Amino acid sequence: MESSSPLMVFLAEKAPVFLQAPWAFVRLTRPGWCELIARLDTTPAWALLALWAEPKDVHAALYDEESGAFALVALACPEGSFPSFSGARPGAVRFERAIQDLVGLRAEGLEDQRPWLDHGQFPVRHPLAASPEDQPPVPRAATDYAFLPTQSNVVLHQIPVGPVHAGIIEPGHFRFHANGETVVRLEARLGYVHKGVEKLFEGKTPAEGARLACRISGDSAVAHAVAFARSVESAVGVEAPPRAHALRGIMAEVERIANHLGDVGAIGNDAAFAFLLAVCGVERERTLEVAGACFGHRLMMDTVVPGGVTVDLAPESIERLRAWAARLSHEAPRLESLYDSTSSLLERTMTTGVVSAALVHRFAAGGYVGRASARGFDARTAAPYPPYTDLDVTVPVFSEGDVDARMRVRLREIPASLNLITALLDSLPEGPTGVPLPTRAGEGVALVEGFRGEILTWTRLGADGRIKRCHPRDPSGLQWPLLEAAIEGNIVADFPLCNKSFNGSYSGHDL
Numbered sequence: 001m002e003s004s005s006p007l008m009v010f011l012a013e014k015a016p017v018f019l020q021a022p023w024a025f026v027r028l029t030r031p032g033w034c035e036l037i038a039r040l041d042t043t044p045a046w047a048l049l050a051l052w053a054e055p056k057d058v059h060a061a062l063y064d065e066e067s068g069a070f071a072l073v074a075l076a077c078p079e080g081s082f083p084s085f086s087g088a089r090p091g092a093v094r095f096e097r098a099i100q101d102l103v104g105l106r107a108e109g110l111e112d113q114r115p116w117l118d119h120g121q122f123p124v125r126h127p128l129a130a131s132p133e134d135q136p137p138v139p140r141a142a143t144d145y146a147f148l149p150t151q152s153n154v155v156l157h158q159i160p161v162g163p164v165h166a167g168i169i170e171p172g173h174f175r176f177h178a179n180g181e182t183v184v185r186l187e188a189r190l191g192y193v194h195k196g197v198e199k200l201f202e203g204k205t206p207a208e209g210a211r212l213a214c215r216i217s218g219d220s221a222v223a224h225a226v227a228f229a230r231s232v233e234s235a236v237g238v239e240a241p242p243r244a245h246a247l248r249g250i251m252a253e254v255e256r257i258a259n260h261l262g263d264v265g266a267i268g269n270d271a272a273f274a275f276l277l278a279v280c281g282v283e284r285e286r287t288l289e290v291a292g293a294c295f296g297h298r299l300m301m302d303t304v305v306p307g308g309v310t311v312d313l314a315p316e317s318i319e320r321l322r323a324w325a326a327r328l329s330h331e332a333p334r335l336e337s338l339y340d341s342t343s344s345l346l347e348r349t350m351t352t353g354v355v356s357a358a359l360v361h362r363f364a365a366g367g368y369v370g371r372a373s374a375r376g377f378d379a380r381t382a383a384p385y386p387p388y389t390d391l392d393v394t395v396p397v398f399s400e401g402d403v404d405a406r407m408r409v410r411l412r413e414i415p416a417s418l419n420l421i422t423a424l425l426d427s428l429p430e431g432p433t434g435v436p437l438p439t440r441a442g443e444g445v446a447l448v449e450g451f452r453g454e455i456l457t458w459t460r461l462g463a464d465g466r467i468k469r470c471h472p473r474d475p476s477g478l479q480w481p482l483l484e485a486a487i488e489g490n491i492v493a494d495f496p497l498c499n500k501s502f503n504g505s506y507s508g509h510d511l
Contacts, residue, residue, distance in 0.1 A: 005067030007046055010039060020234065022383050023445055024071040033075045033083055040088035047364035048085060049447075050456045050473040051095035053103040055130035058082045059471075061445070061456055063364070063382075070383060072445060072458070081106040091363040091478050102198070104129040114146060117191040117510065127199055147187050150177045156184055159492060163192045170506035174495070181491040186484045190509055197511040201470035206232045206306040206437060209467050213457070214301045216472055217508030222248070222255045223450030224472060224508075225304035227457035230385065231470075232306035234444025235461050236437055242429040244308035245386035250321070250424050251291075251300045251309075253417040256451040257328070258287040260410040260417075263503050264335065267407055270496045271348035276338060283331060290324045293317070308434025318425055325425075329418045336411045349404040353486040353498035356401060360482065367453025368413075369479045369502060371397045372405035379449040390427075391420055403501040439465035450475060452505065474508030 008024060011017055014032035018025040028036065040046055049061040056078065062071045075082055084107040085092035096107035097116035104126035124132035150156055156177045163171035171192040177185045197216055201209055206229075213228035214221040226248050233240060240248075265280030292298040294317040303311045313321070339345065355365075360373040370377055376397040380388040396412035398405040441463045448455050453475030460469045483502045487495055 005064045005069035006043070007062060007064040007067065007069050007071060010036070011071055011073065020444075022070050024069070025074075025443075026071060027074045027076070030075065030083070033073070036073065037083060037085060037088050040085065044361065047361075048089040048091055049364060049454075050458075050471070050477070051085060051092050051099070052458070052471040052473070053077075053082075053099045053105050053128075054460075054469055055103060055105075055128070058099065058105060059458065060085065061458075061473075063377075065361070065377075068382060070447070077105050080104065081108050083107075084109040086110050086112075089362070089364075091481065094481065095477070102126065102128040117194045119191055119194075120144075127196060145173075145189055147175045147189075148185075150185055152179070152184065154179055161495075163189075172506050176492060176495070178492055181493065183487050183490055183492055183495070186487045186495070188480060188484060190480065190506060192510065193507050194510040195507075198469070198471060201467045204467050205465065206461075206467070209459075209470060210305040211302055213472065214304065216511070217474055217476075217505040218299055218301075219259050220255070220450045220452065220455070220474070220505065220508065221299045221301045222251045222304060223448055223455050224457070224474075225301075226252060227446045227448035227450075227455040227472065228459065228470070229304050229306045230446035230448060231444045231457040231459040232437070232461070234446060235442030235459055236440055236444070236465075237442070238307065238435055238437060240308045240386075241432045241435060242386070243312075243431045244433045246424050246428050247309045247311070247313065247433065248304055249387040249391075250313075250421055251295060251303060252448075252450075253421045253424075254287065254291050255300060256417050257414055258284055258291070259451040260414050261287060263500065264339075264407065264410050266503075267349070267403065267497065267500050268339070268345060270500050271345050273342060273345045276335075276342075276345070279335065279338065283328060283335075286324065287328070290320060294321055305434070307437050308432070310434075312433050313428070318428070321421065322425055325418050325421050329415060329422075332411075332415045332418065335414070336408075339407065339411065346404065348494075348497060349402065349407055349501075350400075351402055351404075352490060352494050353403045353406075353501060354401045355482050355486045357399065359485055360401070363478050363482055365453070365475075365478045365482055367451070367475050367479065368406050368409040369482060370453065371395065371409045373401035374399040377454070379447045379454040383447050385446075385448070387424060391423055393420065403497055406501040437465070439463075452476060452503070452508075453479065472508075472511070474505055474511075476504040476506075476509040480504045480509060 011026045045065040047063045101118040120138040125135045159176040161174040163173045173189040214225035216224045261280045261284040265277035268276030288298040357374040360375045366377045378395045380393045394416040443460045445458045456473040458471045462468045
């Protein structure tokens with residue numbers, strides 16, 4: 001933690017700072033909160049990572065891109081409102097709309113007051129408030145949502161897509177304003193798979209919470225479970241054993257590879273190159289088979305818990321992982337070569353769906369979306385946590401910001417993850433795979449790199465050791481808005497390609 005960073009100096013001038021590496025915890029006064037907003041407006045390097053609320057408090061997670069300092073700031077809201085961050089950080093808009101829906105705290109100055117997650121189906125109003133109010137569900141059709149108007153000198157037509165889509169995918173509604181085939185603007189409406197995850201966490205033991213965490217977004221079961229586990233461990237002041245950290249790292253990188261293989265194939269398929277989908281499909285299936293055989297579950301669910309892991313690797317499993325990693329390391333360059341040698345595919349991906357570096361930095365988008373647009377943020381290197389503190393993590397970064405760049409980040413991360421897995425297997429520590437958790441109150445936060453980008457999980461425990469509040473922020477929360485920018489000026493037919501290059505999680509976003 002850089003105590004001399006401009007962010008830390010600013011916060012220390014406003015209120016006492018409690019240090020819990022790599023985070024600083026600060027409770028601001030209302031004037032201090034307003035001064036922070038003003039500084040955010042003039043300091044692009046201060047990234048807003050997340051924004052959430054409790055019944056009487058609002059919380060924000062910040063990162064100083066230049067110094068590497070992290071901070072959690074909180075503001076008491078005795079009058080039920082707080083000054084909005086949205087004017088300084090557009091990524092706050094949907095967070096604040098969700099806060100208004102779920103907690104009932106009002107964001108002062110938020111221009112977009114439309115409900116976000118509340119589609120009229122909640123049986124109670126403000127379900128995360130101290131005293132939720134009963135209300136009968138009021139079903140609303142997609143046409144009831146007031147999509148933003150578009151002003152143009154030409155006649156535009158609207159194209160509604162979803163929330164039900166072809167194939168087995170999650171629901172989301174996309175409203176296109178188009179001039180012929182050219183997209184003038186896209187606006188998304190999400191929230192269709194809101195499950196009340198934050199409410200479901202309340203009152204659960206950490207072990208019960210771990211089962212819920214790995215089901216927030218099934219393709220990121222390991223990453224979400226590790227983020228939750230580390231937030232609980234931070235809250236109670238314990239550290240998992242070295243062998244557990246190594247096993248978590250192996251599982252996280254296997255998960256990253258499986259998802260990148262799926263995405264590379266699907267992007268190729270959306271550009272009518274089905275052969276790439278077939279090749280990647282075979283490799284992804286082999287990866288999932290290895291995961292199931294070695295860790296007991298193809299998606300490795302219920303393997304990570306606060307304090308450690310529930311599985312260990314037998315010698316034969318270690319050798320199976322080695323053989324798989326060696327074979328895929330040989331095949332990975334061929335995947336990139338196949339992509340590079342298919343000119344018809346490159347013509348579809350290059351210069352399509354461009355997101356500028358300036359916009360990516362303004363929204364603090366991470367993962368392959370950020371790294372394709374010159375933002376190289378990766379939690380494994382920016383805020384190293386075991387086992388990555390002892391590993392050389394390669395983070396591929398490109399600057400073009402198009403579908404091609406997002407594809408290449410994935411293609412380069414596959415061999416990088418294989419190298420990490422091999423290194424972890426070579427140095428796998430002996431010893432226990434878990435430690436007991438003390439029963440105590442506490443507050444902890446964790447930042448963990450998933451295949452989409454960083455997951456931020458904040459957890460508060462009561463004196464009985466049970467969860468009082470847990471907020472898991474999926475990477476998609478800061479990436480979905482940029483899809484709307486990516487498709488602008490492209491043709492409607494390129495939307496599936498752009499969308500798949502983002503592959504945002506609906507479930508992880510909607511919570």
